[in-house]
Amino acid sequence: MSYALGLPRGFNYLRASSIDEALKLLSEYGGEAKVLAGGMSLMPMLKLRMMEVKYLIDILSLNELRYVKIDGNYLRIGALTTHNDVAMNRLVNERAKVLSESAWHIADVQVRNIGTIGGSLAHADPAANYYPALIALDAEVVIRGVGTERVVKVAEFYKGPYTTDLGPSELITEVRIPVSSLNGVYEFFRRGGASFPSAIVTVTYQEKEGVITSSRISIGAVYPEPVLIKDNLAGMSTKEVGAKAVDIANSIFSSIEAKPLEDTHAPGDYKIRVARNMLIKALANIASGTLSKPKTPVREVVSEWKPAEDKLEYVGDLVRVRVNVNGQWIEDLVEPRLLLVDFLRRHGFREVRRGCDEGKCGACTVLFDGKAVKSCMIPVARASGHYITTIRGLSKGVELHPIQRAFIEEFAMQCGYCTHGFMMVTYDYLTNIDPAADDEVLKLSIKNICRCTGYVNIIKAIKRASKYLSGANP
Known part of the structure; x- marks a missing residue:
């Protein structure tokens, strides 16, 4: 019955307040524990019973691991930097365009809001977006244990599907990319709006006076391990590369x-x-000078995750949670495995829908401290001490929010089952990502599934809402 309801097997939920505390917990529980960073790959596997853990150690609030900076000869990215920040950060756009491009193609806004670069590398899905880009950039990861620190090339860190060089008591704390004059092309293919890619090709190279001096071609999602081919373009002119593609x-x-x-x-x-x-196309792009370019909008500051306002309290096997929903604090004793979507529906917020149960459709989307997330992927214990907003929290009294008005006026409501999720992700997208609703950025960001397939009207509604929020006449 629990499997049918999309619940993971039971686990103990622990919240780390520092790197040292997280390492101490990992050292104490060893192979029985799993680190919960964003959890956007881990939680579906737990819900589908593809794996189980005895302890989940939540490190989401460790803002000391959220940064992007240039330090010496390296572009340094903290392990908990989210996909959205990797995609939009100015330094990443300037120094590692193919990495920014790879991040833009990760799932959707909700996943990119909470998913992290370190978590993706540690999970090591063979179709993960980052590996081909980071391998082509000759990147490395910094790994910490209790009293230890070591550095491993990303190409050597991956050992096979869901298997890495990370020990049971270690954490990835940083990704380092050598600062260089690398040019690059990132090619990507997938079927399904927010699915994992079916093929990724990344090419990076250096050139001098039109002649390539070094190159790295990385192929991902095709084989059990990313494939790296080094320097086979060296000595060719860029035009020759295109002719021989x-x-x-x-x-x-x-x-x-x-x-x-x-x-x-x-x-x-x-x-x-x-x-x-895709490789032929990438090589042709090198010949024509059509390389990966940074997308707009661009952020200067890496976003932080707000620490919880209270500490968790266990009562036997249950945990006491306290969640602010639309301005009202709700307290309950729950199993640690209870999901936020079920907590909300249990307390009367039926507008939050259960949909695919795999984190794809977005019907369960809510705002978590102002950021859109899929509540079916969030243990409610993680939300304890935080602020959750549903569609009821957007409007003020009887006055509709501009997004609600736009959806009604463009006939984007359809049957209504998915509408709440669409509106909530639209709010975050237009408020925090792209107020102008650029066509390309919109296509890469909002990928909720509409059961009625009314996407044309939904896109029109998002565009109209963008104008309402900017003060323009729609």
């Missing part, structure tokens, strides 16, 4: 002995054909 791609893929991955979106031979064509 087909031969180069054929040579590379014929030399790879690994068996391709199969998944529900694409068979292995199809992935290889797609990746080969």
